[in-house]
Amino acid sequence: DELEQWRVRILGRRGELTGILRGLAQLDLEERRQVGALGNQAKAALEEGLEKRGRDISEARLAQVADLERIDVTLPGRPVATGRLHPTTQVLREITDAFVAMGFSIVEGPEVEWDHYNFEMLNIPQGHPARDMWNTLWGQRPMLLRTHTSPMQARVMESVQPPVRVIVPGKCYRYEATDATHEWHFYQVEGLAVDEGITFADLKGTLYEFARRLFGTERKVRFRCDYFPFVEPGVDICRICRGSGWIEIMGAGMVHPRVLAGVGYDPEKYTGFAFGLGPERIAMLKYGIDDIRHFYSNDLRFLRQF
Numbered sequence: 001d002e003l004e005q006w007r008v009r010i011l012g013r014r015g016e017l018t019g020i021l022r023g024l025a026q027l028d029l030e031e032r033r034q035v036g037a038l039g040n041q042a043k044a045a046l047e048e049g050l051e052k053r054g055r056d057i058s059e060a061r062l063a064q065v066a067d068l069e070r071i072d073v074t075l076p077g078r079p080v081a082t083g084r085l086h087p088t089t090q091v092l093r094e095i096t097d098a099f100v101a102m103g104f105s106i107v108e109g110p111e112v113e114w115d116h117y118n119f120e121m122l123n124i125p126q127g128h129p130a131r132d133m134w135n136t137l138w139g140q141r142p143m144l145l146r147t148h149t150s151p152m153q154a155r156v157m158e159s160v161q162p163p164v165r166v167i168v169p170g171k172c173y174r175y176e177a178t179d180a181t182h183e184w185h186f187y188q189v190e191g192l193a194v195d196e197g198i199t200f201a202d203l204k205g206t207l208y209e210f211a212r213r214l215f216g217t218e219r220k221v222r223f224r225c226d227y228f229p230f231v232e233p234g235v236d237i238c239r240i241c242r243g244s245g246w247i248e249i250m251g252a253g254m255v256h257p258r259v260l261a262g263v264g265y266d267p268e269k270y271t272g273f274a275f276g277l278g279p280e281r282i283a284m285l286k287y288g289i290d291d292i293r294h295f296y297s298n299d300l301r302f303l304r305q306f
């Protein structure tokens with residue numbers, strides 16, 4: 001800045017030297033020639049000096065930066081903090097791996113769903129009291145946030161012919177008061193197998209094998225009758241939980257003939273089983289997590305443990 005001020009003062013349009021050179025016109029010819037030559041010499045010398053000083057300043061500045069901001073390559077590096085998979089993701093992968101190993105393939109479906117698939121196609125017509133089993137978060141009716149992954153049963157069967165063996169991991173939503181075992185959003189893994197000659201023995205065999213793969217052979221698993229409108233018979237499957245008795249890990253059953261007929265399958269020819277399980281509940285059992293709300297609290301003290 002100082003250098004620029006100097007340039008303006010001496011060499012600028014109204015500068016001192018410029019003034020002298022302008023004054024030449026008043027001199028007579030001989031003086032004009034002498035003073036003019038000297039003036040131009042002086043001007044060239046001053047301009048050269050100005051340029052050199054500018055260069056010196058910026059070189060000094062660079063040297064200063066190079067010194068102050070020097071990188072010491074011999075210092076040890078900073079470790080890169082690696083993240084890890086969320087416990088839900090880890091368990092989802094274990095669950096899907098177990099079923100993929102048994103011949104199931106994985107599909108996914110929309111979280112914003114039609115009443116038609118979430119209820120109607122699952123044998124839960126408008127006004128059916130069983131609708132109260134799912135505390136629905138409605139969008140603009142008849143759209144809703146899916147209350148379970150079961151709507152994918154009909155979507156899959158509408159698009160392929162038997163044999164069907166799919167699992168559907170995905171997020172679900174319910175208008176629900178939260179507590180240690182209930183969240184208003186959570187994951188489910190739906191399963192569906194339809195073919196000729198599938199029986200309840202296949203359902204039990206598949207789900208026992210699943211429990212064995214996830215929990216080992218020591219853990220007890222209990223089947224009990226339960227009601228879901230889209231299966232007949234229906235069961236709930238619990239695993240014994242340290243101390244506090246049984247905890248439900250999935251609902252299941254034989255696909256209801258009306259659901260099969262609804263997608264155009266012949267219920268006289270085909271049978272199948274379906275199940276819907278809760279990965280967070282399974283993670284809770286596996287890792288001894290006492291509250292489902294931990295999964296979504298984003299607390300690093302919790303997450304770092306997995």
Ligand code: PHE
Pocket residue numbers: 147148149150228231234250251252253274275276277
């Ligand atoms: N969709 C049921 C639920 O959310 C679980 C289920 C799935 C039950 C498939 C039976 C068969 O509660």
